[in-house]
Amino acid sequence: MSIKLKCCGFQNPEDVRQAIVYPLDAIGFILVQNRKRSVSKESFYSLISIVPSSIERVGVLINPTIEEVQSWLAVASFDRIQLHGTESPAQCKEIAAHFPNMKITKVFHVGENEPKQVIDYVAYIDMLLLDSTVRGQRGGTGQNFDWSKIPAFKKICDQYQLPLWIAGGIQVNNVSLLLDQYSIAGVDVSSGIEREHRKDADLIREMIWRVKRYESS
Ligand SMILES: O=C(O)c1ccccc1N[C@@H]1O[C@H](COP(=O)(O)O)[C@@H](O)[C@H]1O
Numbered sequence: 325m326s327i328k329l330k331c332c333g334f335q336n337p338e339d340v341r342q343a344i345v346y347p348l349d350a351i352g353f354i355l356v357q358n359r360k361r362s363v364s365k366e367s368f369y370s371l372i373s374i375v376p377s378s379i380e381r382v383g384v385l386i387n388p389t390i391e392e393v394q395s396w397l398a399v400a401s402f403d404r405i406q407l408h409g410t411e412s413p414a415q416c417k418e419i420a421a422h423f424p425n426m427k428i429t430k431v432f433h434v435g436e437n438e439p440k441q442v443i444d445y446v447a448y449i450d451m452l453l454l455d456s457t458v459r460g461q462r463g464g465t466g467q468n469f470d471w472s473k474i475p476a477f478k479k480i481c482d483q484y485q486l487p488l489w490i491a492g493g494i495q496v497n498n499v500s501l502l503l504d505q506y507s508i509a510g511v512d513v514s515s516g517i518e519r520e521h522r523k524d525a526d527l528i529r530e531m532i533w534r535v536k537r538y539e540s541s
Pocket of ligand 1: 514
């Protein structure tokens with residue numbers, strides 16, 4: 325199977341329409357408020373309605389309450405929640421229990437989270453995503469983390485058959501370097517497919533071409 329690709333942070337219907345003509349695996353929306361790629365409830369409904377069921381629809385939240393998740397699901401259903409904060413295993417367990425049909429990605433911020441912590445989450449999540457933090461900002465940093473940390477996370481994910489994805493400053497000019505060196509299940513990109521604060525169809529096409537040449541392990 326080829327390596328999967330998620331493109332994240334869409335805010336504009338035209339950008340979504342241009343993206344979904346490509347074989348993306350997942351498309352993400354920033355439901356966290358007061359971030360530069362945040363979507364309102366009104367725009368979330370209109371954006372997600374454009375996405376075909378063949379593409380997984382992901383809602384990105386940071387330390388959400390159950391009520392907050394419910395309030396987004398009341399607007400439009402989505403397939404996966406990406407927990408991009410400091411959610412504990414207990415919080416992931418609670419979310420998994422309340423939303424049994426929801427797939428759950430837990431984000432680990434490299435430098436803050438250690439590989440052995442994965443063990444406490446495996447019962448409640450079905451994907452681990454590694455990202456960077458920059459001066460306390462979580463998500464959408466456009467910055468790489470220290471990729472030499474990837475193998476230790478990969479080893480523990482393999483033990484628990486948990487797919488490992490990588491985010492953080494992935495661009496068309498560094499994604500091949502990442503995939504040449506490390507065996508991962510998927511890549512998640514936001515800043516790297518933008519030009520002048522809009523998603524760019526050429527960058528998305530180029531990213532797909534570069535990612536889909538590789539087989540996942
Ligand atoms: O994209 C954002 O602005 C964002 C905001 C809040 C939480 C997550 C966010 N995006 C996620 O961040 C990573 C990497 O983004 P980048 O490629 O470094 O810009 C990715 O997982 C996005 O889903």
